[in-house]
Protein backbone atom coordinates (compact mmCIF):
# COMPACT_ATOMS: atom_id res chain seq x y z
CA UNK A 1 0.00 0.00 0.00
CA UNK A 2 1.81 3.14 1.13
CA UNK A 3 5.30 1.73 1.57
CA UNK A 4 8.20 3.64 0.15
CA UNK A 5 6.54 7.04 0.14
CA UNK A 6 6.87 9.86 2.60
CA UNK A 7 4.76 9.44 5.72
CA UNK A 8 3.23 12.88 5.37
CA UNK A 9 -0.51 12.75 6.05
CA UNK A 10 -3.46 14.86 7.12
CA UNK A 11 -6.21 12.74 8.66
CA UNK A 12 -6.99 10.08 6.09
CA UNK A 13 -5.14 11.94 3.32
CA UNK A 14 -1.91 10.23 2.41
CA UNK A 15 0.17 9.12 -0.54
CA UNK A 16 -0.30 5.60 -1.86
CA UNK A 17 2.45 3.80 -3.74
CA UNK A 18 0.71 1.78 -6.44
CA UNK A 19 1.86 -1.57 -7.73
CA UNK A 20 3.85 -0.97 -10.87
CA UNK A 21 4.81 -3.44 -13.57
CA UNK A 22 7.46 -1.99 -15.83
CA UNK A 23 9.43 -3.74 -18.52
CA UNK A 24 10.88 -2.86 -21.89
CA UNK A 25 7.32 -2.41 -23.23
CA UNK A 26 6.61 0.38 -20.74
CA UNK A 27 4.81 0.74 -17.46
CA UNK A 28 1.54 -0.47 -16.00
CA UNK A 29 0.20 0.66 -12.62
CA UNK A 30 -2.71 -0.95 -10.79
CA UNK A 31 -5.40 0.32 -8.41
CA UNK A 32 -7.52 -2.31 -6.67
CA UNK A 33 -10.33 -1.79 -4.22
CA UNK A 34 -9.40 -3.14 -0.81
CA UNK A 35 -5.71 -3.23 -1.66
CA UNK A 36 -4.83 0.27 -2.78
CA UNK A 37 -7.97 2.16 -1.81
CA UNK A 38 -10.32 1.40 1.12
CA UNK A 39 -13.45 2.13 -0.94
CA UNK A 40 -15.29 0.59 -3.86
CA UNK A 41 -14.52 2.61 -6.99
CA UNK A 42 -17.85 3.86 -8.40
CA UNK A 43 -16.63 6.62 -10.73
CA UNK A 44 -13.59 7.76 -12.63
CA UNK A 45 -12.99 11.16 -14.18
CA UNK A 46 -9.96 12.96 -15.46
CA UNK A 47 -8.67 16.50 -15.77
CA UNK A 48 -6.71 17.55 -18.83
CA UNK A 49 -5.85 20.63 -20.84
CA UNK A 50 -5.51 22.68 -17.65
CA UNK A 51 -4.09 26.09 -18.63
CA UNK A 52 -0.92 27.33 -17.00
CA UNK A 53 -1.72 28.94 -13.65
CA UNK A 54 -5.23 27.49 -13.42
CA UNK A 55 -6.49 25.72 -10.30
CA UNK A 56 -9.06 22.93 -10.08
CA UNK A 57 -11.05 21.65 -7.16
CA UNK A 58 -11.44 24.33 -4.47
CA UNK A 59 -14.26 22.43 -2.88
CA UNK A 60 -14.88 19.92 -0.11
CA UNK A 61 -16.88 16.72 0.13
CA UNK A 62 -18.96 15.42 2.97
CA UNK A 63 -18.69 11.67 2.31
CA UNK A 64 -16.75 11.19 -0.90
CA UNK A 65 -13.36 9.50 -0.90
CA UNK A 66 -11.02 9.75 -3.85
CA UNK A 67 -7.69 8.60 -5.17
CA UNK A 68 -5.99 11.24 -7.32
CA UNK A 69 -3.20 10.27 -9.72
CA UNK A 70 -1.06 12.34 -12.09
CA UNK A 71 -1.17 9.79 -14.91
CA UNK A 72 0.82 12.27 -17.03
CA UNK A 73 2.89 15.23 -15.89
CA UNK A 74 2.58 16.67 -12.42
CA UNK A 75 0.51 18.90 -10.17
CA UNK A 76 0.12 19.77 -6.50
CA UNK A 77 -2.82 19.00 -4.24
CA UNK A 78 -3.44 21.07 -1.13
CA UNK A 79 -5.71 19.31 1.34
CA UNK A 80 -7.36 21.03 4.28
CA UNK A 81 -9.45 19.52 7.09
CA UNK A 82 -10.80 22.86 8.29
CA UNK A 83 -8.04 23.24 10.87
CA UNK A 84 -4.82 22.35 9.12
CA UNK A 85 -3.62 22.05 5.56
CA UNK A 86 -0.77 20.34 3.80
CA UNK A 87 0.40 20.01 0.22
CA UNK A 88 1.32 16.94 -1.79
CA UNK A 89 3.13 16.71 -5.12
CA UNK A 90 1.89 14.11 -7.60
CA UNK A 91 4.50 13.60 -10.30
CA UNK A 92 4.42 10.00 -11.47
CA UNK A 93 1.73 7.56 -12.63
CA UNK A 94 2.29 4.99 -9.88
CA UNK A 95 1.70 7.44 -7.05
CA UNK A 96 -1.78 8.25 -5.75
CA UNK A 97 -3.17 10.59 -3.12
CA UNK A 98 -6.01 9.20 -1.05
CA UNK A 99 -8.36 12.00 0.01
CA UNK A 100 -10.73 11.06 2.82
CA UNK A 101 -14.16 12.54 3.56
CA UNK A 102 -14.57 16.07 4.97
CA UNK A 103 -11.54 17.38 3.08
CA UNK A 104 -11.23 20.61 1.15
CA UNK A 105 -8.84 20.25 -1.80
CA UNK A 106 -7.24 22.50 -4.38
CA UNK A 107 -5.19 21.29 -7.35
CA UNK A 108 -2.54 23.71 -8.66
CA UNK A 109 0.73 23.96 -10.58
CA UNK A 110 -0.32 21.67 -13.44
CA UNK A 111 2.60 21.00 -15.76
CA UNK A 112 1.85 21.50 -19.47
CA UNK A 113 -0.21 18.58 -20.74
CA UNK A 114 -0.71 17.07 -17.29
CA UNK A 115 -3.59 14.62 -16.88
CA UNK A 116 -5.14 13.97 -13.48
CA UNK A 117 -7.15 10.81 -12.96
CA UNK A 118 -9.61 10.74 -10.07
CA UNK A 119 -11.12 7.49 -8.80
CA UNK A 120 -14.09 8.15 -6.56
CA UNK A 121 -16.20 6.23 -4.06
CA UNK A 122 -19.56 7.43 -5.38
CA UNK A 123 -21.35 8.83 -8.41
CA UNK A 124 -21.45 12.57 -8.92
CA UNK A 125 -23.73 14.16 -6.33
CA UNK A 126 -23.79 17.92 -5.98
CA UNK A 127 -25.36 17.61 -2.51
CA UNK A 128 -22.12 16.03 -1.24
CA UNK A 129 -20.15 19.19 -2.11
CA UNK A 130 -19.10 22.15 -0.03
CA UNK A 131 -18.50 24.96 -2.51
CA UNK A 132 -17.92 27.57 0.20
CA UNK A 133 -14.79 27.29 2.35
CA UNK A 134 -16.26 29.05 5.40
CA UNK A 135 -19.24 26.67 5.43
CA UNK A 136 -16.91 23.71 5.06
CA UNK A 137 -14.62 24.83 7.90
CA UNK A 138 -17.60 25.49 10.20
CA UNK A 139 -19.04 22.02 9.50
CA UNK A 140 -15.64 20.40 10.03
CA UNK A 141 -15.20 22.16 13.38
CA UNK A 142 -18.72 21.18 14.43
CA UNK A 143 -18.05 17.51 13.66
CA UNK A 144 -15.02 17.59 15.92
CA UNK A 145 -16.79 19.35 18.82
Ligand code: TYD
Pocket residue numbers: 043045047056057058123124
Ligand atom coordinates in the same frame (compact mmCIF):
# COMPACT_ATOMS: atom_id res chain seq x y z
P1 TYD B 1 -15.90 20.97 -10.99
O1 TYD B 1 -16.42 20.47 -9.68
O2 TYD B 1 -15.82 22.45 -11.19
O3 TYD B 1 -14.48 20.31 -11.29
P2 TYD B 1 -13.15 20.43 -10.42
O4 TYD B 1 -13.28 19.39 -9.36
O5 TYD B 1 -12.05 20.13 -11.35
O6 TYD B 1 -13.08 21.83 -9.90
O7 TYD B 1 -16.77 20.32 -12.14
C1 TYD B 1 -16.83 20.87 -13.44
C2 TYD B 1 -18.17 20.51 -14.06
O8 TYD B 1 -18.25 19.12 -14.28
C3 TYD B 1 -19.34 20.90 -13.19
O9 TYD B 1 -20.35 21.42 -14.03
C4 TYD B 1 -19.80 19.60 -12.60
C5 TYD B 1 -19.41 18.59 -13.66
N1 TYD B 1 -19.10 17.24 -13.17
C6 TYD B 1 -19.93 16.20 -13.48
O10 TYD B 1 -20.98 16.35 -14.16
N2 TYD B 1 -19.60 14.93 -13.05
C7 TYD B 1 -18.48 14.70 -12.32
O11 TYD B 1 -18.21 13.54 -11.94
C8 TYD B 1 -17.64 15.82 -11.98
C9 TYD B 1 -16.39 15.60 -11.15
C10 TYD B 1 -17.98 17.07 -12.41
